[in-house]
Amino acid sequence: MHNFNYHRAADVADASGKLTSLDDPKVLAGGMTLLPTLKNRLAAPSDLIDLAGIADLKGISVEGNEVVVRAMTPHAVVAASAEVQKALPALAQLAGNIGDPAVRHRGTIGGSVANSDPAADYPAGCVGLDATIVTNKRKIAADDFFLGLFETALEAGEVITSVRFKIPERACYMKFRHPASGYAVVGVMVAKYGAKARVAVTGAGPCVFRVAEMEAALEKSFAPASVADIKVSPEQLMGDIHCSAEYRAHLITVYARRAVEAMV
């Protein structure tokens, strides 16, 4: 790991100021992706700005029809939260299956969302559950937030402060877990909001995406058979040493169907 300057941000404004004034800074949240990246010398930021000391970036609340998770809340806390388990069990279940227990104790929702890893679980949670990403500057709909491979709508000096998930009637997240890393080879979040349905897929493309054809079919009839024959084209999907794009396309249909099966 190349050395860097380390800063403990006093508050979000301080972090944002340092992000815009320093040479080539990066935000340090839980560090579960950033530190391995630095160790491999895939990045060499001049400065790390640690958010861990900012007390109001931690915690969970249910406000009206939303579950609000503050940015520095670790996955283990979301998974074990009685409030989340009651209001939005699919989100607790998603958080409880990220990585391994030691990683869940440290990794944070803000870090995961800001990274837009193509195989991360939270992006499917955000888009599938019609979330709003709240930053120190604005509110961004999850649909407009994830732009591509490790690319988001975040601008310079922008820091995620919380994620607000819309509570659905029902939701379910199903993933084909990579047996070594725990990352999603394919993960599908299906949610039902009245007559509306959302289907968000992670692990398969350059970043999370929705499957409009499945959503329309579920809105006509919310049943496993509605999605069982809908194929996603492998053209825009990823193929790697783990499996081909065609296999990922196949998994999307299988896991969408299983998610709906678990909900009806």
Place this chain on the structure above:
Amino acid sequence: MDIDVKMTVNGKAVSGKVEARTLLVQFIREHLRLTGTHVGCDTTQCGCCVVHVDGVAMKSCTMLAVQAEGKAITTIEGLAAPDGALHPMQQAFRDHHGLQCGFCTPGMVMMGVDIANRLPGADEKTVRHQLEGNICRCTGYQGIVEAIMDASAVMNAARS
């Protein structure tokens, strides 16, 4: 530029000067000379480096020493009683032959204690799932799982 860090390790206040990039496991092993905590993969996969940070299991190879400022750390050296009596988890690993070469053992024992603390009465399937961040290439896990279930029961009984 060196940074001053202060933390509590196994109940003792410690301090040192580290580079920003110094990992917590390096601080524990190379500065404090507590070499019970191991580095297996150095990539957050194997769990040999698991320690407790404020009572919760974390991988010390994927945490900076400066991130542990002010925290209470427990390493494998801090588990046994001052008179040398083994912690129930250590005793159970011994009784159930939960180790062979011993390299993964410090992390396994620390994760075992964490599992027993968080999930008292966890069944075998749960224990196996909870061990997914700890890799053992000798034992086939059978003895390790038995040890954690056994020690978990002993720890439960001591709590009640």
